[in-house]
Amino acid sequence: xxxxxxxxxxxxxxxxxxxxxxxxxxxxxxxxxxxxxxxxxxxxxxxxxxxxxxxxxxxxxxxxxxxxxxxxxxxxxxxxxxxxxxxxxxxxxxxxxxxxxxxxxxxxxxxxxxxxxxxxxxxxxxxxxxxxxxxxxxxxxxxxxxxxxxxxxxxxxxxxxxxxxxxxxxxxxxxxxxxxxxxxxxxxxxxxxxxxxxxxxxxxxxxxxxxxxxxxxxxxxxxxxxxxxxxxxxxxxxxxxxxxxxxxxxxxxxxxxxxxxxxxxxxxxxxxxxxxxxxxxxxxxxxxxxxxxxxxxxxxxxxxxxxxxxxxxxxxxxxxxxxxxxxxxxxxxxxxxxxxxxxxxxxxxxxxxxxxxxxxxxxxxxxxxxxxxxxxxxxxxxxxxxxxxxxxxxxxxxxxxxxxxxx
Ligand SMILES: [Fe+2]
Numbered sequence: 001x002x003x004x005x006x007x008x009x010x011x012x013x014x015x016x017x018x019x020x021x022x023x024x025x026x027x028x029x030x031x032x033x034x035x036x037x038x039x040x041x042x043x044x045x046x047x048x049x050x051x052x053x054x055x056x057x058x059x060x061x062x063x064x065x066x067x068x069x070x071x072x073x074x075x076x077x078x079x080x081x082x083x084x085x086x087x088x089x090x091x092x093x094x095x096x097x098x099x100x101x102x103x104x105x106x107x108x109x110x111x112x113x114x115x116x117x118x119x120x121x122x123x124x125x126x127x128x129x130x131x132x133x134x135x136x137x138x139x140x141x142x143x144x145x146x147x148x149x150x151x152x153x154x155x156x157x158x159x160x161x162x163x164x165x166x167x168x169x170x171x172x173x174x175x176x177x178x179x180x181x182x183x184x185x186x187x188x189x190x191x192x193x194x195x196x197x198x199x200x201x202x203x204x205x206x207x208x209x210x211x212x213x214x215x216x217x218x219x220x221x222x223x224x225x226x227x228x229x230x231x232x233x234x235x236x237x238x239x240x241x242x243x244x245x246x247x248x249x250x251x252x253x254x255x256x257x258x259x260x261x262x263x264x265x266x267x268x269x270x271x272x273x274x275x276x277x278x279x280x281x282x283x284x285x286x287x288x289x290x291x292x293x294x295x296x297x298x299x300x301x302x303x304x305x306x307x308x309x310x311x312x313x314x315x316x317x318x319x320x321x322x323x324x325x326x327x328x329x330x331x332x333x334x335x336x337x338x339x340x341x342x343x344x345x346x347x348x349x350x351x352x353x354x355x356x357x358x359x360x361x362x363x364x365x366x367x368x369x370x371x372x373x374x375x376x377x378x379x380x381x382x383x384x385x386x387x388x389x390x391x392x393x394x395x396x397x398x399x400x401x402x403x404x405x406x407x
Contacts, residue, residue: 002067003101004183007041007154017046017068019288022076025310026237026279028053032072033309034064034098036289038296040371041153044180047099047283050241051076052234054215056086058111061232061241062093062283063102070105077109087113091219093243093283094226095126095186103187117214118191119221122228125255126188132177135254136170139382142392143347143399146173148378150371154179196221205274207267209233222264225256231264238278240268240317246282246324248306248368249375251383258332258380259387265325272318280311280320299367302327302360330361335384340403347401350381 006012013035020033030051037043046065051058051073058080063073077088088111092099095118106114118126125131139145146162146169149155154176162169199210199221211220211230218233225244232241244250245268250261271277290307294300301307303323311320338353339345345353354377355366370376385392388404 001183001185002070003065005097005180006044007179008043012066012068013037013043014068016043017066020069020072021288022072023309025281026234026239029234029237029239030076031281031310032064032069032076033286033288034069034284035066036284036286036293036373038293038372040374041155045098045284045374046101047093047244048281048286049073050232051080052217052232053080053085054217056084057215058085058088059214059217059232060088060090060106062099062243063090063105065098065101067102070102070108073102074105074109077111081110085111087111088115089214090114090116090187091214091230091232092118092122092126093231093241094229095122095128095131095188096226096244097128097181097184099243099283100126100128100186101184104185106187116187116191117194117212117219118188119194119196119212119228119230121196121221121223122226123188123193125226125228125253126186128181128184128186129174129177131253131255133170133174136173138254139379140166141399142382142385143378144397145378146170148348148351148376153371155371204271204276207270207274209267222260223257224260224264225250226253227255227257229256231268235276238276240271240277240280242268242280242282244283246280246320247284248327248364249373250328251380252374252376254379254383254386256383257387258328258384261328262325262332265321265328269318269321269325272314272321275314277317278312278314280317281309285309293368293373297367297372299364302364327361327364330359331365331380332384334359334362335381336388336403339385339390339401344400344402346398347378347381347385350401351378354381 023031032049034046034048036045050061146158149159158169158172220231305320390401390404392401
């Protein structure tokens with residue numbers, strides 16, 4: 001059964017999906033464009049999926065959310081099989097639901113040799129229901145995450161209820177996640193596990209990367225958007241697919257890493273500057289959906305390269321990663337700057353200040369905030385405070401943070 005979830009089951013915007021394009025972004029490298037709406041809970045996103053051919057092996061990267069995208073992906077996979085491809089490999093940039101919901105399509109492509117390779121450190125993330133619910137419990141050590149849920153749509157109830165009973169709020173949240181993930185078969189139980197010890201190191205000029213070789217491609221373990229987040233590099237066409245590492249919503253989960261986002265933007269920028277990257281895109285880059293989002297949410301992009309399908313040329317690729325490095329650094333500095341200014345604060349207090357910030361990067365982050373996109377400012381703040389080792393103490397119901405030494 002394909003994906004049946006979301007909070008308006010069965011009412012998927014098929015008319016919108018039909019606008020999604022299939023683009024050959026380099027010879028035998030296909031991007032099946034996904035979907036983004038400005039209402040995450042009503043119409044969740046579907047990622048861009050990629051098919052890359054290397055001799056007799058086809059690498060499929062991500063499978064999207066909606067059943068609609070199975071056919072365009074299968075069409076390319078079947079065509080390559082008819083033309084002589086023998087092996088099909090599925091890999092994921094991450095285990096989030098909008099990247100894995102059609103994973104079982106690999107069993108329909110007609111290949112005898114089918115493998116699904118999954119980093120061990122991503123196993124807890126691809127366990128969708130437990131990931132979301134365990135995260136809520138972890139966050140309770142930092143603040144009450146339910147109180148930060150939007151006061152509209154399906155998140156109103158857990159928010160209100162959490163003021164009286166956290167246990168009841170958790171039960172309602174569990175129900176919400178069941179609805180959101182309905183119909184998804186991740187195939188995680190039949191995946192071949194890639195251990196961290198099996199990674200190899202590759203040196204590109206002065207930049208070191210760790211990951212796994214898959215044919216001519218290098219699956220770079222960057223741990224940005226999720227612990228096992230992986231970007232894909234094709235040395236033949238100097239092409240880098242960065243999944244959700246280059247997304248404006250980072251880090252949307254507590255197990256992502258703002259520090260890794262900053263670190264890898266720097267590494268990828270260096271690679272581009274050295275001439276190793278000439279074609280760049282990611283799992284949600286799309287000129288049509290960004291334009292739609294911009295019209296609906298009424299904002300101007302911070303950088304023109306946010307609005308393209310694919311970035312091309314050494315200079316623009318370097319500028320693309322440079323922009324994200326600057327953006328992530330600014331969000332981190334703003335968060336820690338607020339805590340320093342306040343001297344001590346709870347996460348909701350820091351979020352309130354952040355929402356009023358005149359900083360252009362913070363303002364942008366505020367415009368795209370949940371539930372428009374899965375961009376949760378409270379989770380980002382918690383993530384930054386965790387990584388900076390900000391001291392915290394409990395006073396009654398309040399969990400109070402003081403500025404970290406290393407900030
Ligand atoms: Fe995504």
